[in-house]
Amino acid sequence: MTIHRVIRKVQRFEGWFGGGAALCLIAGLYVGLIGSPPDYYQGEVVRIMYIHVPLAHTSLLGYTVLAVGSLWYLWKRDPIVDNMCQAVAALSAVFTALALGTGMIWGKPTWDTWWTWDARLTSFTVLLLILIGYLMLRTFVDDPEKEARYGAILAIVGFVDLPIIHFSVEWWRTLHQPQSISMRGVSISSGLLVPLLLMSVGMSLLFSYMLMVRTQLLYLDRLLHAKKGRLLSQFHLSKSDS
Amino acid sequence: MTNFYIRWGGVCIVAIVLIVLTYNHYRDNLASLAPQQVKQEAPAGEVRVLGMVQGGTLETRAAGEATFSLLGESVSLPVHYEGPPPDNLRELKILVLIGTWTADTQVFEARDIGIVPNYGFIAGAYLLGLLPLALLLFAMTRRVSLLYEEIKASKLYEEE
Amino acid sequence: MMVAKKKVGMIVSILLVGGALGYLALGNFGENVVYFFTPSEVKAFSTDYYKKKVRVGGMVVEGSMETYPDRLGLTFQLTDGEATIPVTFEGIPPDLFKEGQGAVVEGYWTGEHRFESNLIMAKHSEDYMPIELKRAGVELPRKDFMKSLVE
Numbered sequence: 001m002t003i004h005r006v007i008r009k010v011q012r013f014e015g016w017f018g019g020g021a022a023l024c025l026i027a028g029l030y031v032g033l034i035g036s037p038p039d040y041y042q043g044e045v046v047r048i049m050y051i052h053v054p055l056a057h058t059s060l061l062g063y064t065v066l067a068v069g070s071l072w073y074l075w076k077r078d079p080i081v082d083n084m085c086q087a088v089a090a091l092s093a094v095f096t097a098l099a100l101g102t103g104m105i106w107g108k109p110t111w112d113t114w115w116t117w118d119a120r121l122t123s124f125t126v127l128l129l130i131l132i133g134y135l136m137l138r139t140f141v142d143d144p145e146k147e148a149r150y151g152a153i154l155a156i157v158g159f160v161d162l163p164i165i166h167f168s169v170e171w172w173r174t175l176h177q178p179q180s181i182s183m184r185g186v187s188i189s190s191g192l193l194v195p196l197l198l199m200s201v202g203m204s205l206l207f208s209y210m211l212m213v214r215t216q217l218l219y220l221d222r223l224l225h226a227k228k229g230r231l232l233s234q235f236h237l238s239k240s241d242s
Numbered sequence: 243m244t245n246f247y248i249r250w251g252g253v254c255i256v257a258i259v260l261i262v263l264t265y266n267h268y269r270d271n272l273a274s275l276a277p278q279q280v281k282q283e284a285p286a287g288e289v290r291v292l293g294m295v296q297g298g299t300l301e302t303r304a305a306g307e308a309t310f311s312l313l314g315e316s317v318s319l320p321v322h323y324e325g326p327p328p329d330n331l332r333e334l335k336i337l338v339l340i341g342t343w344t345a346d347t348q349v350f351e352a353r354d355i356g357i358v359p360n361y362g363f364i365a366g367a368y369l370l371g372l373l374p375l376a377l378l379l380f381a382m383t384r385r386v387s388l389l390y391e392e393i394k395a396s397k398l399y400e401e402e
Numbered sequence: 403m404m405v406a407k408k409k410v411g412m413i414v415s416i417l418l419v420g421g422a423l424g425y426l427a428l429g430n431f432g433e434n435v436v437y438f439f440t441p442s443e444v445k446a447f448s449t450d451y452y453k454k455k456v457r458v459g460g461m462v463v464e465g466s467m468e469t470y471p472d473r474l475g476l477t478f479q480l481t482d483g484e485a486t487i488p489v490t491f492e493g494i495p496p497d498l499f500k501e502g503q504g505a506v507v508e509g510y511w512t513g514e515h516r517f518e519s520n521l522i523m524a525k526h527s528e529d530y531m532p533i534e535l536k537r538a539g540v541e542l543p544r545k546d547f548m549k550s551l552v553e
Contacts, residue, residue, distance in 0.1 A: 033264045037532035044359040051371040105367040109360040111523045112496030118437045126422040133419035140411035177528040189531035213382045220389040357497045
């Protein structure tokens with residue numbers, strides 16, 4: 001038994017992602033909390049944006065990786081791709097939940113409400129439900145190959161929510177403000193943009209690093225399970241022989 | 243596993259340094275006085291005062307000047323503000339004023355007017371955003387290290 | 403027994419995803435039901451709407467806000483650029499509720515053509531900058547604010 005070459009590669013390069021994430025996040029937190037000016041309208045509370053927006057965009061990025069990975073799995077049927085899919089789904093679920101949580105904390109001092117069912121908030125909640133459904137489904141299927149296949153199909157179907165989330169603030173009337181960074185240009189001045197970009201890059205790197213760690217975790221777990229299963233069947237065989 | 247704990251020790255130290263730096267930075271901005279304190283103590287230099295704009299006292303002039311009374315628990319403070327009145331300035335609103343108290347004229351000269359900052363929300367959002375991620379990452383990296391050790395210990399593993 | 407339980411679990415998880423997506427596609431969402439009405443639409447309301455709780459979004463007209471001297475609450479005008487409606491509100495408005503900024507109010511449109519609101523939510527735009535720049539009159543490229551209220 002050897003370690004898969006992809007996992008060996010991941011093991012070699014993960015440190016760069018982890019280190020890069022740490023550097024960007026430390027710099028981003030310093031600039032975001034101490035070194036940047038308050039907003040003309042929101043005041044100090046605008047600093048919540050530097051944690052909320054990176055979390056939200058990273059969870060969308062995560063779901064995109066899940067959908068692409070699912071297609072890739074259906075094409076190649078490589079179990080290691082399925083390990084990656086399972087890992088990215090769990091992490092995206094965590095990031096989505098945290099994006100919703102920090103958004104609620106930002107909403108109270110700015111909008112004066114913790115929650116409202118506008119199009120952006122609703123479609124984002126649907127993303128969390130899809131991910132929870134995906135993870136639940138996987139626990140209920142016994143055969144690993146079927147588990148991976150059903151999951152992949154569900155993940156690809158759920159992808160329709162992503163454009164809805166992205167364009168919800170353009171298509172419908174919402175309480176949530178439209179995108180600040182888009183084709184129209186950037187409507188954040190540089191003093192407030194620097195911490196946002198630092199935190200965004202840092203959060204994406206952190207997500208990649210966590211994904212690498214979790215994929216390894218699931219892969220190694222599978223490897224050990226396979227080994228234990230083999231030992232167990234050997235044990236059963238020897239018993240039936242005697 | 244030693245490397246693993248050294249790395250996470252480093253993460254903890256960096257986190258503590260950032261928290262201390264941030265706390266010190268905000269402590270300087272947080273310290274605001276009540277109107278009665280300003281009247282009694284007559285502090286020299288620039289101070290922050292927190293209070294409510296008393297109903298019926300706000301007078302703004304288009305030339306860029308505003309006068310009003312800032313109400314504390316018991317006493318109110320006459321305030322004079324030079325410049326175009328900000329959007330925040332209206333009656334029955336709790337505000338933080340930055341400026342100086344002149345004991346001779348008994349008027350507070352406000353240089354800047356801001357809404358009451360919600361530091362609790364900011365701290366809450368950052369804790370909620372980062373703490374679960376850190377704990378999750380810690381648990382995952384720890385488990386991966388343990389799994390590698392277990393696999394290496396097993397006879398089935400072949401070194402390259 | 404075990405197998406049956408797993409089947410139920412599978413169906414529940416698929417229903418969760420399907421239901422969530424179905425809600426997006428068909429449910430109380432999308433183009434059929436709008437999150438808030440504009441003042442123009444409110445003015446055109448038939449009498450059926452008079453007793454219904456609705457949300458209205460718009461800009462708070464500059465110079466229209468008045469507070470009561472003796473109690474909490476205020477009155478102001480809400481506009482979408484075409485129509486303007488008067489709004490009364492009881493309570494403490496959000497910190498970020500200001501003249502010339504967006505707001506979504508919840509309440510009832512009365513027969514006297516006045517909007518009685520019990521909840522104000524401040525709607526802020528997507529531009530962010532330090533106060534020094536704002537005072538210097540810097541404008542950032544952003545979507546026309548009224549356009550995000552009125553299609």
